[in-house]
Amino acid sequence: MATVVSHQAITSQRTSSNFKASHFLKEPLNVPIKLRQKRFKIQATASQAPLLDPVLSPSKTIPQSYKKKSNEASLILIRHGESLWNEKNLFTGCVDVPLTEKGVAEAIQAGKRISNIPVDLIFTSSLIRAQMTAMLAMTQHRCKKVVPIILHDESEKAQTWSHVFSEETRKQSIPVIAAWQLNERMYGELQGLNKEETAERYGTQQVHEWRRSYHIPPPKGESLEMCAERAVAYFEDNIQQELAFGNNVLIAAHGNSLRSIIMYLDKLTSQEVTSLELSTGLPLLYIFKDRKFMRRGSPVGPTEAGVYAYTKRLAQYRQKLDESLA
Amino acid sequence: MSTAISYQSIYSFVSHQSSTISQSSRQPLLLPTKCFKIDSSLCYYTSRRKRNLSKIEATASQTSVSYNTTLLSPSKNTIPDNSQKKSNEAALILIRHGESSWNAKNLFTGCVDVPLTEKGVEEAIEAGKRISNIPIDVIFTSSLIRAQMTAMLAMIQHCRKKVPIILHNESDKAKSWSQVFSEETKDQSVPVIPAWQLNERMYGELQGLNRQETAERYGNQQVHEWRRSYDIPLPKGESLEMCAERAVAYFEENIEPKLAAGKNVMIAAHGNSLRSIIMYLDKLTCKEVISLELSTGIPLLYIFKDDKFMKRESPVGPIEAGFYAYTKVRHRFYCSTIFIFFEFSVLDGSLCLQRLAQYRQKLDDESLKK
Numbered sequence: 018m019a020t021v022v023s024h025q026a027i028t029s030q031r032t033s034s035n036f037k038a039s040h041f042l043k044e045p046l047n048v049p050i051k052l053r054q055k056r057f058k059i060q061a062t063a064s065q066a067p068l069l070d071p072v073l074s075p076s077k078t079i080p081q082s083y084k085k086k087s088n089e090a091s092l093i094l095i096r097h098g099e100s101l102w103n104e105k106n107l108f109t110g111c112v113d114v115p116l117t118e119k120g121v122a123e124a125i126q127a128g129k130r131i132s133n134i135p136v137d138l139i140f141t142s143s144l145i146r147a148q149m150t151a152m153l154a155m156t157q158h159r160c161k162k163v164v165p166i167i168l169h170d171e172s173e174k175a176q177t178w179s180h181v182f183s184e185e186t187r188k189q190s191i192p193v194i195a196a197w198q199l200n201e202r203m204y205g206e207l208q209g210l211n212k213e214e215t216a217e218r219y220g221t222q223q224v225h226e227w228r229r230s231y232h233i234p235p236p237k238g239e240s241l242e243m244c245a246e247r248a249v250a251y252f253e254d255n256i257q258q259e260l261a262f263g264n265n266v267l268i269a270a271h272g273n274s275l276r277s278i279i280m281y282l283d284k285l286t287s288q289e290v291t292s293l294e295l296s297t298g299l300p301l302l303y304i305f306k307d308r309k310f311m312r313r314g315s316p317v318g319p320t321e322a323g324v325y326a327y328t329k330r331l332a333q334y335r336q337k338l339d340e341s342l343a
Numbered sequence: 344m345s346t347a348i349s350y351q352s353i354y355s356f357v358s359h360q361s362s363t364i365s366q367s368s369r370q371p372l373l374l375p376t377k378c379f380k381i382d383s384s385l386c387y388y389t390s391r392r393k394r395n396l397s398k399i400e401a402t403a404s405q406t407s408v409s410y411n412t413t414l415l416s417p418s419k420n421t422i423p424d425n426s427q428k429k430s431n432e433a434a435l436i437l438i439r440h441g442e443s444s445w446n447a448k449n450l451f452t453g454c455v456d457v458p459l460t461e462k463g464v465e466e467a468i469e470a471g472k473r474i475s476n477i478p479i480d481v482i483f484t485s486s487l488i489r490a491q492m493t494a495m496l497a498m499i500q501h502c503r504k505k506v507p508i509i510l511h512n513e514s515d516k517a518k519s520w521s522q523v524f525s526e527e528t529k530d531q532s533v534p535v536i537p538a539w540q541l542n543e544r545m546y547g548e549l550q551g552l553n554r555q556e557t558a559e560r561y562g563n564q565q566v567h568e569w570r571r572s573y574d575i576p577l578p579k580g581e582s583l584e585m586c587a588e589r590a591v592a593y594f595e596e597n598i599e600p601k602l603a604a605g606k607n608v609m610i611a612a613h614g615n616s617l618r619s620i621i622m623y624l625d626k627l628t629c630k631e632v633i634s635l636e637l638s639t640g641i642p643l644l645y646i647f648k649d650d651k652f653m654k655r656e657s658p659v660g661p662i663e664a665g666f667y668a669y670t671k672v673r674h675r676f677y678c679s680t681i682f683i684f685f686e687f688s689v690l691d692g693s694l695c696l697q698r699l700a701q702y703r704q705k706l707d708d709e710s711l712k713k
Contacts, residue, residue: 101506107528111520113509113535115495121464143517145509149492152458164444167456167488171513175486175539178454183551186450193456197517209523 087263089306089330091134092256094278095269097150098123098298106212110204110238113144123298124150128157130316131300133335137264138192139165140256142199142271150298151193151269159338167193198251201271205238231287241291245277252278260305282310304328432648433602434477435624436609437617440493441466441640450553453546453580456487466640467493471500473658474642478702480606481534482507483598485541485613493640494535494611509535540593543613547580573629583633587619594620602647624652 098120102109116124131154139155141147148167155165169175181187207215207227216224227235234240248270259266268275272295280290282303295301302313441463445452459467474497482498484490491509498507511517523529549557558566561578569577576582590612601608610617614637622632624645637643644655 105506107525112523113511113521114506115498115509118499121496121499143511145491145495148488149495152488152492153464155458156461156464164448164457167458169456169486178539178542178545179456179550181455181551182548183450183553183556186551197520200520203520206524208521209525209528211525211528214525 085261085263087330089304089328090260090263091265091331092260092282092303092305092310093131093134093136093265093267094275094301094303095124095127095131095150095154095267096272096275096295096297096299097146097269098127100146102209108204108207108210108212108215110202110208111144111200112208114146116146116149120146120298121149121153124153125157127298127300128154131267131302132157132159133338134302134316134331135160135265135334136163136191136267138194138259139267139269140194140196140199141269142201142274143195143197144200144271147199147269147271148193148195151267154267154269154300155191159342163189163191165191165193167195194255196251196255198247199268199270199274202241202244202273203239204235206236207238229291231291241273241277242287244273245280245290248274248277249281252281257305261308283312431605432646433605434479434607435598435602435645435647435652436474436477436479436607437620437643437645438467438470438474438493438497438609438611439614439617439637439639439641440489440611441470443489445551448553450551451546451549451557453544453550454487454542455550457489459489459492463489463640464492464496467496468500470640470642471497474609474644475500475502476702477644477658478503478607479505479533479609481536481601482609482611483536483538483541484611485543485616486537486539487542487613490541490611490613491535491537494609497609497611497642498533505531505533507533507535509537536597538593538597540589541610541612541616544583544586544615545577545581547577549577549580571633573633583615583619584629586615587622587632590616590619591623594623599647603650625654 097116099117100109100114100120101117102112102114103120104117127150136155136158139151141151152165166179166181169179181190210218212224226233227238231241234243256266256268268278270278275295276290276293279285279293279295279301280287285293296315299315302316304311304313440459442460443452443457443463444460445455445457447460447462470493479498479501482494484494495507508521508523511521523532552560554566569575572582574582574584576585598608598610610620612620617637618632618635621627621635621637621643627635641657644658646653646655
């Protein structure tokens with residue numbers, strides 16, 4: 018992908034999601050911890066097991082070529098709704114402001130739309146507005162059996178303290194992984210500034226350039242290109258392999274991190290991505306099959322038949338939900 | 344502890360008298376204005392000698408929350424000045440988060456980071472309405488999402504419309520990335536500080552187990568012992584004592600200085616971390632704290648003044664919530680009751696919660712202007 022050239026911006030630490038989730042599962046699985054190399058791209062290889070493997074029992078070890086759960090997987094993208102600074106018309110970026118009442122309602126509405134689509138794994142940014150969006154959306158999910166659990170790996174203590182000691186409970190949990198790489202684009206010196214003030218200070222054209230250009234960063238901030246680099250790298254390294262295994266994923270994140278990912282999924286050009294606007298609170302559904310991402314638009318809602326006509330697998334899932342809740 | 348005893352007697356008084364009092368006159372009475380002017384549109388209550396406890400039904404005005412005000416022991420005779428008052432007293436609000444997904448499934452949660460249910464979300468919003476008129480300058484939460492969500496949802500209801508911002512200190516990068524570059528915006532912000540020390544008690548090997556499994560695995564007697572004990576830790580987990588140690592230490596080192604500086608604080612946390620703090624605030628014994636049950640989503644208000652914490656029960660909230668609270672009288676100490684207890688003095692020179700009342704007045708004025 019032309020736009021993702023190097024991973025120099027990315028830390029050389031261990032892949033956080035593998036580390037967190039393998040600890041969370043605490044089963045004797047041989048989940049290899051992928052080491053990151055600074056200078057070039059790393060593809061997810063077949064020998065690496067994804068972090069969720071409900072098919073295998075704890076006594077078996079992961080074979081070299083792991084057994085896929087399914088041939089296809091759903092990927093849901095949700096952009097969080099209105100935040101308190103959106104309402105005040107302030108540049109937010111990576112400042113951690115929460116949702117407004119409207120943003121809460123948007124999250125719940127989004128949840129209703131995806132209430133029939135299976136979710137095995139949730140990725141969010143490290144900002145509360147995305148996390149709240151995910152958690153509020155999941156309160157609407159029709160599969161009441163499973164409960165999202167946010168994984169903590171900020172320290173050994175955090176990991177130990179959040180450990181779950183019941184295997185049955187673990188199996189009924191959806192790991193939620195918070196990743197800064199999915200954060201909103203960092204807006205540098207514009208963070209906290211009023212959009213009008215900024216226009217007065219720097220000029221409307223300059224501001225327009227920062228907001229709409231692909232390469233140009235605001236002072237002390239990120240360009241869309243830089244944001245895309247870290248978001249897409251994270252997606253490729255941590256999320257795609259889950260989808261390849263057959264795990265259904267929900268990503269709750271932000272305008273810029275999500276359109277970066279969409280740029281990757283839909284193979285958009287940099288010009289196309291700068292004019293791409295994502296509606297807030299409207300989930301987008303992709304089906305991952307045969308290593309391809311097929312865009313399926315926005316699920317209409319639980320009452321519409323259309324949502325389960327996306328694929329046979331989704332239709333069957335919906336049927337199972339209906340039966341279990343009948 | 345005199346206040347504890349008095350709560351006890353008041354509780355029994357409440358249960359006998361409640362039905363007769365509920366319909367009684369709700370005229371707010373003006374305090375003797377010996378030393379300062381009191382705006383008659385504020386709700387004040389009668390005063391008596393200091394240390395007499397009186398039960399007064401809280402009234403809710405049409406437009407805003409009303410809550411009790413108290414008078415301190417006679418101190419200054421000067422007209423209280425807002426800027427002086429700021430350093431003299433501060434409000435402390437404690438909120439226990441509402442129902443979580445594992446509460447609903449009856450699983451021991453501890454430090455596992457599970458979110459709120461729909462009911463828990465509603466409880467948080469309701470709690471927010473109750474405290475919407477109490478000033479908040481800084482918020483402390485645990486590092487668990489259910490407490491953080493409770494705080495954020497509660498603040499959506501807040502009248503002042505300051506924006507909570509969660510501070511990130513996990514790394515230099517996190518700090519620099521979350522920097523705010525406008526002074527004016529910073530002034531309109533309420534910092535939110537997550538702290539693992541305010542987490543729920545760590546339940547060790549019980550985390551994720553349901554009560555039945557636990558009884559089967561460890562035996563009913565053991566479980567019973569754990570519930571009754573202050574200092575026996577759960578396997579690979581904490582005792583209530585250990586939880587209290589880290590929660591109270593954090594409170595003393597990080598929260599109390601803020602209160603002493605006049606900052607109004609809200610803490611959104613969990614059953615055990617909060618009752619540990621309450622044990623410190625109210626000087627409870629180990630036995631008392633074990634039997635202390637905190638209602639979920641019902642905020643508790645304390646006033647910090649002259650190095651002392653004065654419990655002010657739960658802000659009543661809008662009228663409907665007041666009646667709702669009335670029907671939920673359950674516990675000895677922290678009932679969600681319509682009656683609010685306070686101490687007052689007729690000879691005092693200053694009004695303990697005058698600052699809060701003036702703040703509320705300002706909010707009312709602002710909303711009228713709109």
